[in-house]
Each structure stands twice: as structure tokens, then as C-alpha cells.
Amino acid sequence: MFIAFEGGDGAGKTTQIDLLRARLTAQGRDVVVTREPGGTELGVSIRQVLLHGDDVAPRAEALLFAADRAHHVATVVRPALQRGAVVLQDRYLDSSVAYQGAGRQLDPVEIKRLSLWATEDLLPDLTVLLDVTAHDGRARRGAVHDRLESEEDDFHNRVREHYLQLAAADPDRYLVVDASLPREEIAAIVAERVERA
Numbered sequence: 001m002f003i004a005f006e007g008g009d010g011a012g013k014t015t016q017i018d019l020l021r022a023r024l025t026a027q028g029r030d031v032v033v034t035r036e037p038g039g040t041e042l043g044v045s046i047r048q049v050l051l052h053g054d055d056v057a058p059r060a061e062a063l064l065f066a067a068d069r070a071h072h073v074a075t076v077v078r079p080a081l082q083r084g085a086v087v088l089q090d091r092y093l094d095s096s097v098a099y100q101g102a103g104r105q106l107d108p109v110e111i112k113r114l115s116l117w118a119t120e121d122l123l124p125d126l127t128v129l130l131d132v133t134a135h136d137g138r139a140r141r142g143a144v145h146d147r148l149e150s151e152e153d154d155f156h157n158r159v160r161e162h163y164l165q166l167a168a169a170d171p172d173r174y175l176v177v178d179a180s181l182p183r184e185e186i187a188a189i190v191a192e193r194v195e196r197a
Contacts, residue, residue, distance in 0.1 A: 015183055021088055103156075103159045126175060
């Protein structure tokens with residue numbers, strides 16, 4: 001099973017991945033936790049450029065994310081799925097569609113097509129969207145912000161709205177959860193959906 005966690009910066013993806021990993025591991029499941037960008041050695045280098053480097057042109061940003069995704073899927077995700085593991089991933093192609101498509105105001109359809117080509121059409125079995133407002137996400141992150149987190153609230157509002165549009169268009173693949181709920185309540189909602197998947 002391939003489960004991606006999406007949402008605005010500060011939504012609590014890492015916390016929820018850790019809670020679900022603990023639950024699945026306790027059930028005896030083989031669980032692989034990874035992230036984009038940065039789930040491979042190449043990805044760590046790309047992550048540094050994308051999140052902590054100098055300004056990157058929007059199209060170059062989209063291509064770098066797609067390059068990381070292609071390598072990551074080929075070397076980490078598909079091999080794990082082929083051996084029967086559950087893959088829990090912090091961000092996947094919907095991040096590019098929302099951040100580079102809506103946030104950077106590129107064509108979301110082209111961004112999705114690029115990622116599908118990069119991954120040979122691999123989609124998650126379930127995408128957990130932790131919905132957080134731009135204001136709440138900023139408050140949760142505190143004073144430390146990477147290059148994307150530093151964008152103004154209108155950028156993050158566009159990202160959030162596009163995430164919600166993606167989820168509304170494909171409710172069978174998405175679980176939308178209010179990220180302001182207590183973490184244990186969110187974890188229970190996610191676990192219940194995973195058990196049904």
C-alpha cells in the first residue's frame with residue numbers, strides 16, 4: 001500500500017506519519033517512511049537547492065521536483081511496494097500540482113502530466129490531506145521558514161484551495177482531515193481509513 005501525506009506547511013504530516021508507522025509496525029507490517037524531496041542521496045542534494053538555495057525559476061523548480069520524484073519512485077517506492085511493504089510518504093505529486101501549479105501559477109494539468117510521466121503513472125492508494133490555513137500553518141512553523149514556507153499567505157492560500165479541489169475531484173483517493181483537530185483524533189481518523197483501504 002502506498003499512502004501519501006499532503007497539506008500546507010505546518011499541517012502535521014510528520015507527526016501523523018510517525019503515529020501511523022508505529023501503529024502499522026505494531027501490527028507486524030513492513031513499513032517504509034520516506035519523503036520528497038530528500039528520500040534518496042540525490043534527493044537530499046535537490047532538496048538543498050529547492051528549499052535552502054537561491055531563487056529558482058518556477059519551471060526549473062517544477063522540473064527539479066519531478067527529477068527527484070522520478071529517481072525516488074524508481075529506487076525507493078516501487079521496490080518497497082514490490083516486496084509488499086507499506087510506503088508512508090511525506091509529499092508526492094499533489095504537492096507539485098498545488099505548489100508549482102497553483103502556488104507558482106503554472107498550469108496544474110501540465111505539472112501533473114510531468115509528474116505522472118516521471119513516475120510512470122504511479123498514484124498513491126490513499127492520499128491523506130491535512131488541511132491547514134495559511135495563518136495556522138505559519139503559526140505552527142514558528143520563526144524558521146525555508147524558501148517555499150517564506151512565501152506570502154496568498155501563495156499558501158492558493159496552494160490550500162488547489163489541494164481541496166484535487167480532493168473534491170477524487171474523493172475515493174483522498175481523505176481530508178482538519179489539521180486543527182487533536183493529533184490523536186487525526187491519527188484515529190487516518191487509521192480507520194487505512195484499515196478500509
